Amino acid sequence: MKIVLKNGTVVNPAVKSTEKTSIVIENGVVTAITKDPDLTDAKVINAEKLFVAPGFIDMHVHFRDPGFEYKEDIFSGLEAAAAGGFTAVCTMSNTNPAADNVETIRYMLERAGKANGVKLYPVAAATKGLKGESLAPIGELAEGGAVAISDDGRPIQNTDLLKRVMEYASTFDMMYVSHSEDLYLAENAQMNEGYYSTVYGMTGNPVVGEASQIARDCMMAEYLKLPIHIAHVSAALSVDILRFFKNRGAQITAETAPHYLTLTDQALGSFDTNTKINPPLRSESDRQAVIEALRDGTIDAIATDHAPHHKREKEVEFNSAPCGIVGLETAIPLTMKLYHNKTLTIERIVELFTAGYKIMKQQGGKIEVGAPADITVIDPDYQWIIDKNMFKSKSSNTPFHGFHVKGSVYMTIVDGKIVYSRDF
Amino acid sequence: MKHLLGIENLNKDQIMNILETAVHFNELNQRLIKKAPTLKGRTIINFFAEPSTRTRTSFEVAEKRLSADTYNIAVSGSAIQKGETLADTVLNLQAMGPDALVIRHSVSGIPQLLADIMDCSIINAGDGFREHPTQALLDAYTIWQKLGGFEGLKVALIGDIYHSRVARSNIYLLTKMGAHVSIAGPGTMIPKEVEKMGVTVEKLPKYAIQDADVVMMLRVQNERASNLLYPDIREYSRYFMLTPELLKLAKKDALVMHPGPANRGVEIDDVVMDGEQSVILQQVSNGVNVRMAVLYLLLGGSDK
Numbered sequence A: 001m002k003i004v005l006k007n008g009t010v011v012n013p014a015v016k017s018t019e020k021t022s023i024v025i026e027n028g029v030v031t032a033i034t035k036d037p038d039l040t041d042a043k044v045i046n047a048e049k050l051f052v053a054p055g056f057i058d059m060h061v062h063f064r065d066p067g068f069e070y071k072e073d074i075f076s077g078l079e080a081a082a083a084g085g086f087t088a089v090c091t092m093s094n095t096n097p098a099a100d101n102v103e104t105i106r107y108m109l110e111r112a113g114k115a116n117g118v119k120l121y122p123v124a125a126a127t128k129g130l131k132g133e134s135l136a137p138i139g140e141l142a143e144g145g146a147v148a149i150s151d152d153g154r155p156i157q158n159t160d161l162l163k164r165v166m167e168y169a170s171t172f173d174m175m176y177v178s179h180s181e182d183l184y185l186a187e188n189a190q191m192n193e194g195y196y197s198t199v200y201g202m203t204g205n206p207v208v209g210e211a212s213q214i215a216r217d218c219m220m221a222e223y224l225k226l227p228i229h230i231a232h233v234s235a236a237l238s239v240d241i242l243r244f245f246k247n248r249g250a251q252i253t254a255e256t257a258p259h260y261l262t263l264t265d266q267a268l269g270s271f272d273t274n275t276k277i278n279p280p281l282r283s284e285s286d287r288q289a290v291i292e293a294l295r296d297g298t299i300d301a302i303a304t305d306h307a308p309h310h311k312r313e314k315e316v317e318f319n320s321a322p323c324g325i326v327g328l329e330t331a332i333p334l335t336m337k338l339y340h341n342k343t344l345t346i347e348r349i350v351e352l353f354t355a356g357y358k359i360m361k362q363q364g365g366k367i368e369v370g371a372p373a374d375i376t377v378i379d380p381d382y383q384w385i386i387d388k389n390m391f392k393s394k395s396s397n398t399p400f401h402g403f404h405v406k407g408s409v410y411m412t413i414v415d416g417k418i419v420y421s422r423d424f
Numbered sequence B: 001m002k003h004l005l006g007i008e009n010l011n012k013d014q015i016m017n018i019l020e021t022a023v024h025f026n027e028l029n030q031r032l033i034k035k036a037p038t039l040k041g042r043t044i045i046n047f048f049a050e051p052s053t054r055t056r057t058s059f060e061v062a063e064k065r066l067s068a069d070t071y072n073i074a075v076s077g078s079a080i081q082k083g084e085t086l087a088d089t090v091l092n093l094q095a096m097g098p099d100a101l102v103i104r105h106s107v108s109g110i111p112q113l114l115a116d117i118m119d120c121s122i123i124n125a126g127d128g129f130r131e132h133p134t135q136a137l138l139d140a141y142t143i144w145q146k147l148g149g150f151e152g153l154k155v156a157l158i159g160d161i162y163h164s165r166v167a168r169s170n171i172y173l174l175t176k177m178g179a180h181v182s183i184a185g186p187g188t189m190i191p192k193e194v195e196k197m198g199v200t201v202e203k204l205p206k207y208a209i210q211d212a213d214v215v216m217m218l219r220v221q222n223e224r225a226s227n228l229l230y231p232d233i234r235e236y237s238r239y240f241m242l243t244p245e246l247l248k249l250a251k252k253d254a255l256v257m258h259p260g261p262a263n264r265g266v267e268i269d270d271v272v273m274d275g276e277q278s279v280i281l282q283q284v285s286n287g288v289n290v291r292m293a294v295l296y297l298l299l300g301g302s303d304k
């Protein structure tokens, strides 16, 4: 099928271009970028008031497949990704069995191959069983299709093991993705430590636990002269540490998530278990610092940390509830707030949502003739109310239900195929 | 007022109204027959998901003196451990059709969640480290009776502020009423940014107690030592126990209070506990007056 995205604002920061033009897609690839497209036999999409961007990648999602398919499976997860404007995702390794063996990686890729077409790049475990004790078979995992390694929610506490993981993984050009957290400081914690944990009477998780481990991880990357990617940065102190090591020339990239740009620890006062996230929602000054880091480039990417949990698991006492919220289907509208209040340009937003390709060494993030037609179309002015009951995800654990937002995904195209469309 | 979830959201007038109402029940409680028909036919469930003989008994006495039908549900540990979600627990309670639910829970915020979804009045009998409003009200009642007001008083609050819902509710109440609250305790027991709640943070008790009108001691839990909060009981009592010598730093007739149950010889010396300045037993009897007042004001005796 031939598709023409007609007369949209094509935002293509990889080639430093934003212009009103049309995109012609045939046989899964972009065949022309032109102001005067040939519309013969084409499905024409009027993109007059829309932003047309290279397909977005969410480099940090938890699909619960295998093991916890009642929360999310690869099919529902990839549907949620499409609905959220993502043409690719990187899945974290904490499945059951964990992605510490090549069979599980192959299973994921095979399932994804039968899904809607959205690309799935598995991040494999760094250590066997995510136990933080011994090396996972990183060579074989790479060979099987894993793109990076991480123990995500089970951060490596033993610094000697971290060093060996990074050294060993470098043999196969595999990068370590760090969920930086000191588990001792996080014990029993329900939220960020600060004024609001005092007032709400909850055990707090101090920013020190995140920032100190980011410092350790960055130091190790610099020392080993290896790349590292820091996941879900949430705090001002963390941002300063990243800036320090980036200025020294260390090979560091970092991401944050839309909820850290939107909410603070004050939100925990609802005692809604959907505000329980790890890293926790931080203070207002942290939120501001993270946004500033997106502006100045200290943080390279926005990822969602999409963490589906069943209603039953979240409808429990706060202290028993698991951490995490779904994020794929709310990321773009939440981030577009920063466009509307002129904090971020649309070019920067597109960069932040496509930086994952380069970080994960995958093809994508650029609209160019001859390249696969992975495209995200955004309607910046569409006003709507987030409704968790409309999610394609199997789970609806979000604190954003009922939020009035401006900006939505209009269409998601992967390899020339429309995998999501808002209007039809 | 439909619920009593905490002191945080009460204003001065509401607090005084509760205290003044408690005076009437104090009179009733002095009589030989201590019973009023006010809540006849009304159902109150005491749901205690954390052990507490004192508070539960105090509520029960208050409810029975007001002629309410009361039922106790004690859950050892969390209902969750038995595979029941919070939603199920709530539906079960709702099905019993109570007019009020008195709830004690180890997790902060549970009373507020119940108030959002249940039809009946919710009375917080202590949630997590967050609030214990009736305790603060009975403490206030005791102070008010003895000292006649709050404005300009200095109240010293000593011990484990971090894990204390009593401390938080008292801080809200006393600062709202114009008293000055000075807290002291080991650094591990002082929660972050607590000064933003309007209190002065001191290190050692002697500074907080200096010229105080009221010295309120908090219970230190023995098992906390394993959580690295203090080295051992011996050292804790050496620096944080209220001794006669420490008490001398306070105003001459300063009140000594404790929400109970007290650890004699740990946070409070026997001599002080049983001394003339101690109003600890009056706190207990005032607990019934204040809880009757709260029940009366929330359920109003009428059928709404």
Ligand SMILES: [Zn+2]
Pocket (backbone or CB within 6 Å): A152, A153, A179, A231, A232, A278, A279
């Ligand atoms: Zn993580």
